[in-house]
Amino acid sequence: MSETNQTKPRVLIHTLGCKVNQYDSERLRTLLTQRGYCSVSDSDAEKADLIIVNTCSVTSESDRKGRQLIRKLIRQNPNARVAVTGCYSERKPHEILQIHGVDEIIPIENQEQWVDGLVETLGWGCEDQDAFWNNDGIDAFHEHTRAFVKIQDGCDLKCTFCSIPQSRGQGRSRPIPEVVAECRTLLQRGYPEIVLCGICIGHYGHEQDYDLPDLVEEIIQLAGIKRLRISSMEPQDVTDKLYETMTRRRDVVCPHLHLPLQSGSNRVLRRMKRPYTFDFFLERLRQARRTLPDYEISTDIMVGFPGETDDDFQQTLEAVRICHFSKVHSFRFSARENTPAMRMKDHVPATIVEERRRLLDKTALKVANLVKRNYIGREMAILSEQFEHDHGDGFTANYLRVDYVSPRPIARGEIVSVHLQSLQKGRLKGSIV
Helix, strand or coil, X not given: CCHHHHXXXXXXXXXXXXXXXXXXXXXXXXXXXXXXXXXXXXXXXXXXXXXXXXXXXXCHHXXXXXXXXXXXXXXXXXXXXXXXXXXXXXXXXXXXXXXXXXXXXXXXXXXXXXXXXXXXXHCCCCCCHHHCCCCCCCCCCCCCCCEXXXXXXXXXXXXXXXXXXXXXXXXXXXXXXXXXXXXXXXXXXXXXXXXXXXXXXHHCCCCCCCCHHHHHHHHCCCCCCXXXXXXXXXXXXXXXXXXXXXXXXXXXXXXXXXXXXXXXXXXXXXXXXXXXXXXXXXXXXXXXXXXXXXXXXXXXXXXXXXXXXXXXXXXXXXXXXXXXXXXXXXXXXXXXXXXXXXXXXXXXXXXXXXXXXXXXHHHHHHHHHHHHHCCCCCEEEEXXXXXXXXEEEEECCCCCEEEEECCCCCCCCCEEEEEEEEEECCEEEEEEC
16 A cells, blocks of 8 residues: 555445445445545455445345444454445344444435535545546446446336335436446446446336437447446346347347346246246247347246245246256345235245255256357357466356466456367366467
């Protein structure tokens, strides 16, 4: 740490959860560094004046991990000011504030006001108002090769198992010019890939007179854009207009989507209040694969939703085999307070849930390996994430992780052509062409 940085107040930010949380943390980091703070890493945790923990609350396990991390950081640095933000602190602020050593909650919607209040109250940070950052975006993404850009927040869906609307509120979108300006800045800073994220990005612009394909059309015109990736969205929101844009500009828009199926059983999907059937999901997937070369889909699947029968679960396993997912993120049903699913009867015993999840993961791995083996023998463009001692790794445009060897150094963020030669332990292996 430089002598200049030693005189600045130091902040350590820890993030749990999704890409939206990662963006929100980067936004906080930018606000604070523009006001004179110095961001420090874990190795300097004991030197931090301010510690911020951005929490997740998608499951009870997420809550537990949040509490565990907060207590660990307080033990490491009991003299730091500790602030907590994110979905867990929005849902249960009383639980967070009961942790000894936590000083305050940062409301998700008022992060900038909180930073201003911190500077004014404590006198920490920059006193020069002209130096304050007054743009609605970020200009870097700490320790990342790809830059995440949040385009909307909140969710208007009524899924019976989900507590996210309790913490994130109703859906709301950032204006297209604001998002495009942020993307332009990040591209000028050298980020080769922009990842669009949000809580429900398929609803982008619904409260206005624009939509997600309109935004994509604007971003792909920017100078320096090499890859534009659309992150997780709901199956019912993948429109023909979006597919048309992805097909026409497949040189830039990545041929991959993360579409949460949740269950292969229509009966379970109805109880979850998911607004689609498995047949609808499959039709949208097949339509894309007819027009988009190398189009891949990853998904989320919940195991043990109340009332899930053996037959329901078998339908889910068959769905995984039919859809050929490149990756399945499986997770156990977690009863969240103030959700309809918590009040449902016929909760599945934990032992059955664990056995079903084991079978699901086994099936999903077998399917994913079949998907990946289809690429052996081909040359694919890889965005390099890291490189050391002749070995590196990175992602294809359709989001397959590849380990490669190269006789020359490869810079982080460099896009290189790799000949894919084998599959080992679920990872594609290759060498630089």
